[in-house]
Amino acid sequence: xxxxxxxxxxxxxxxxxxxxxxxxxxxxxxxxxxxxxxxxxxxxxxxxxxxxxxxxxxxxxxxxxxxxxxxxxxxxxxxxxxxxxxxxxxxxxxxxxxxxxxxxxxxxxxxxxxxxxxxxxxxxxxxxxxxxxxxxxxxxxxxxxxxxxxxxxxxxxxxxxxxxxxxxxxxxxxxxxxxxxxxxxxxxxxxxxxxxxxxxxxxxxxxxxxxxxxxxxxxxxxxxxxxxxxxxxxxxxxxxxxxxxxxxxxxxxxxxxxxxxxxxxxxx
Amino acid sequence: xxxxxxxxxxxxxxxxxxxxxxxxxxxxxxxxxxxxxxxxxxxxxxxxxxxxxxxxxxxxxxxxxxxxxxxxxxxxxxxxxxxxxxxxxxxxxxxxxxxxxxxxxxxxxxxxxxxxxxxxxxxxxxxxxxxxxxxxxxxxxxxxxxxxxxxxxxxxxxxxxxxxxxxxxxxxxxxxxxxxxxxxxxxxxxxxxxxxxxxxxxxxxxxxxxxxxxxxxxxxxxxxxxxxxxxxxxxxxxxxxxxxxxxxxx
Numbered sequence: 001x002x003x004x005x006x007x008x009x010x011x012x013x014x015x016x017x018x019x020x021x022x023x024x025x026x027x028x029x030x031x032x033x034x035x036x037x038x039x040x041x042x043x044x045x046x047x048x049x050x051x052x053x054x055x056x057x058x059x060x061x062x063x064x065x066x067x068x069x070x071x072x073x074x075x076x077x078x079x080x081x082x083x084x085x086x087x088x089x090x091x092x093x094x095x096x097x098x099x100x101x102x103x104x105x106x107x108x109x110x111x112x113x114x115x116x117x118x119x120x121x122x123x124x125x126x127x128x129x130x131x132x133x134x135x136x137x138x139x140x141x142x143x144x145x146x147x148x149x150x151x152x153x154x155x156x157x158x159x160x161x162x163x164x165x166x167x168x169x170x171x172x173x174x175x176x177x178x179x180x181x182x183x184x185x186x187x188x189x190x191x192x193x194x195x196x197x198x199x200x201x202x203x204x205x206x207x208x209x210x211x212x213x214x215x216x217x218x219x220x221x222x223x224x225x226x227x228x229x230x231x232x233x234x235x236x237x238x239x240x241x242x243x244x245x246x247x248x249x250x251x252x253x254x255x256x257x258x259x260x261x262x263x264x265x266x267x268x
Numbered sequence: 269x270x271x272x273x274x275x276x277x278x279x280x281x282x283x284x285x286x287x288x289x290x291x292x293x294x295x296x297x298x299x300x301x302x303x304x305x306x307x308x309x310x311x312x313x314x315x316x317x318x319x320x321x322x323x324x325x326x327x328x329x330x331x332x333x334x335x336x337x338x339x340x341x342x343x344x345x346x347x348x349x350x351x352x353x354x355x356x357x358x359x360x361x362x363x364x365x366x367x368x369x370x371x372x373x374x375x376x377x378x379x380x381x382x383x384x385x386x387x388x389x390x391x392x393x394x395x396x397x398x399x400x401x402x403x404x405x406x407x408x409x410x411x412x413x414x415x416x417x418x419x420x421x422x423x424x425x426x427x428x429x430x431x432x433x434x435x436x437x438x439x440x441x442x443x444x445x446x447x448x449x450x451x452x453x454x455x456x457x458x459x460x461x462x463x464x465x466x467x468x469x470x471x472x473x474x475x476x477x478x479x480x481x482x483x484x485x486x487x488x489x490x491x492x493x494x495x496x497x498x499x500x501x502x503x504x505x506x507x508x509x510x511x512x513x514x515x516x517x518x
Contacts, residue, residue, distance in 0.1 A: 067393045090395045097393045103386035120396045169394065 017080075018045035018205050019093050019172045021066055025075035028061055035061050037229040038075070043222075048199050048206040050216040053226035054251060059209040060100070060177050062226075066207065067097050067175060079173065093173060096166030100178040102158040104150040110137070110161050111146040114168045136164040140194065156187040163194060174198070176208040180215055188212060192219050213252055217241065225251065278501070282479045285399060289407060292400035302405035310371050310406070310474075311413030315420065318366055322421040325358055326350055326428030334432070334439035343439055347446040348453035350429035355454065355462045359421040361510060363414060364469030368502035372477035375406060376498035379481025380491040388482065403478045407471065414470035415463045422459065426450060461517045468513050473502040 021043040028036040035058040043049040051059050064070040065077045068084045077084040080093050104113050114133040118124060124132070137143050140160045150158060159179055166174055176195065180188035192212070196219040199206050210216065216223050217237045225233035225248055233240070233248045243249040296303065329350045337343045379402060382388050388398050426447075433441040477498045484494040 064389075069389055069392060095393060097390070099386045099390060101386055103390040105382075105387055105390075106385075116396070117394045120394070120401070 017172065018203060019080035020045045020205065021173065021207065022078040022081075023062070023065075023075070024078070026062070026065060026072050026077060027074045028058070028065070028070065029073045035229050036065075036072075039226070039229070039231050040075075041224055041231060041234055043205060043207055045205050046199070046203045047221040048196065048208065048219055049222050049224065050208045050210055050220035051224045051226060052210060052213075052216055052251075055211070057226045058229045059226055063097070063175050063177055063207070063209050066173075067095055094169055094171045095173045095175065096169045096171035097175040098159070098162045098166050098177065098179055100181060102150070102162040104158060104161055104165070106150050109147050109149055110142065110153070113150070113161065114165050117165070117169050132168055136167045139167065140164045155182050156184075156190070159183065159187075159191055160194070163191075163198075167198070171204055173205045173207070176206070176210070178210055179208060180210060180212045188215070191215075195219060227251070278479070281483060282476055285403060285479045285482070286475055288397070288399040289403045292397060292404050295400055296404060296408055299401070299405050302401070303408055306405045306409035307413050309374075310367070310409050311416060314366060314370055314413075314417060317370065318363055318417050318421050319424045321362055321366065322354070322359065322424040323428035325362060326354055326425030326430075327432040329353055329358070329425075330429035330432040330439065331436060334436060334441075338438055344441065344445065345449055345453075346429065346433050346439065346441060347426075347449035351426055351450035351454045352458060354425035354429075355422050355459045356465075357462075357510075357514075359418050359425060360462045360466035360469060361506060363417045363421050363466050364473060364506045365503065367410070367414070367417075367470050368473045368477075368499055368506065371410075372473045372502050373495050373499050375474065375477040376481040376484075376495045377491060379478060380484035380494040383482055383484045384487060384491060398482060402482070403475075406474050406478060410470045410474045411467060414466050418463055418466035419459075422462065464517065465510065465513050468509055469506045472505050472509055476501050476505060 023039055023041050026036055026039045027034070039058075039062065041049075051062065053059050061070060065072060066079065066084055068086075068090055071085055079089055079095065082089040082092065104110075105116065108116065111133055114136055115129050118129045118132060123129065134143065134146070137146060140163060142157065142160055142164055145153060145157060145161065150161070153161065163176075163179070174195075179195065180191050183191065192215040195206060195208065195215075198204055199219075208215065208220070217240060220237050222234065222236055223240050224231050227247060233243070233245060240248070240252065243252060330346050333346045333349045334343050337346065337349075379388070382402070388402075391398050391401065430443045430446045433439050433446045434443055480494050480498040480501065484490055
């Protein structure tokens with residue numbers, strides 16, 4: 001995907017090219033189990049793309065393909081036009097991923113978690129790193145947590161620290177894996193607002209994997225829905241509000257039917 | 269067949285990890301803090317248990333040797349027996365076994381937890397190679413600290429033998445006589461051979477434990493299983509390497 005727009009670096013206001021993602025006929029199997037089946041879509045530079053679907057449909061596996069943590073069984077994933085698996089792609093394109101669990105380094109303080117990337121890549125001296133880290137913490141209202149360890153944080157704080165850590169990388173592409181899972185409705189809304197405002201302010205290309213219907217309908221530019229490893233819907237939130245496909249409607253607006261519960265149907 | 273495949277896979281992935289880690293050797297100077305932390309964990313915190321065990325191994329060696337040799341009138345050679353046994357065999361093997369049980373298990377548990385809880389994945393997405401940040405400082409630290417531990421094990425073991433030789437009624441050899449015989453029959457090469465063995469075992473143990481930790485998948489149960497596997501594989505590795513390295517050095 002060639003670059004067509006530019007993102008403003010959140011910390012230095014330097015113009016950096018936004019990147020797009022193209023997934024072409026991606027299939028992935030683990031042994032006999034097919035997780036992804038011929039999935040194709042693209043994410044335009046600077047847009048928020050939300051990928052939804054029931055648990056176990058391969059959304060997180062797809063995300064791992066984009067950051068190069070998994071290799072496709074067939075098909076390919078291109079980031080900014082380059083193979084996502086290539087080492088050069090990871091060196092050229094700054095990708096950051098916010099994991100479902102946060103994946104914070106438990107042995108490091110919040111400050112050191114955020115400072116790890118700039119230190120390892122020698123982005124600047126310690127004073128410069130401090131400035132970047134404190135700026136990222138400030139953006140997410142986390143200044144007071146700098147010297148705390150991840151184990152001392154609540155679930156919502158961990159998610160925000162994970163986002164702050166991703167932000168310090170000055171990413172061109174942000175990937176979120178279930179950013180609102182296990183959070184209360186207010187914190188979920190807060191995280192959705194953070195994701196949207198980061199995109200608005202810094203024009204970072206954003207790909208979110210989520211079950212959260214409100215997040216998808218309110219902040220996405222486009223939404224994809226996966227079922228059984230296949231992409232069954234690709235459209236805008238407006239199209240999603242009145243889905244024509246029964247499967248999509250059933251997933252997005254499930255009815256709680258106490259007379260004919262689903263688990264009974266599953267048993268039979 | 270499946271087990272053979274798994275052994276070969278483990279061997280191959282360990283070698284790959286070694287090559288990958290070696291390719292980052294240039295980054296070691298700027299990982300000073302991690303290197304020093306690992307030296308502390310591998311060396312300093314293992315020192316007390318190495319000292320206690322070496323003392324009693326030296327003491328038991330002297331006791332058994334004294335008991336057996338008194339019948340042949342050869343008990344004056346206890347010093348050389350304890351000295352050579354500690355330096356050439358027991359010192360290095362004991363240090364390596366302690367390293368596997370104490371340090372190796374901790375390394376596997378830490379890296380396996382990092383892998384299972386996606387911290388290793390997070391490092392990779394940050395383009396920070398886990399081999400550079402997690403493995404290299406540990407391998408460098410073990411290379412520096414193991415010879416120190418082995419020398420201390422030798423010295424404390426010799427001292428333990430000397431104490432028993434003096435205060436056991438059926439042995440009663442003065443420390444001067446004990447150390448005089450020890451010096452007479454021991455060569456510098458004996459100590460060096462022991463250090464080479466300790467270095468080989470320690471390096472192998474840490475490499476294997478890192479590899480098993482980094483290849484763990486699953487949850488808490490798999491972390492426990494990985495630690496057990498790491499210790500068992502390390503112990504087997506120590507004894508197999510012991511035979512081959514001894515054969516080469518003889």
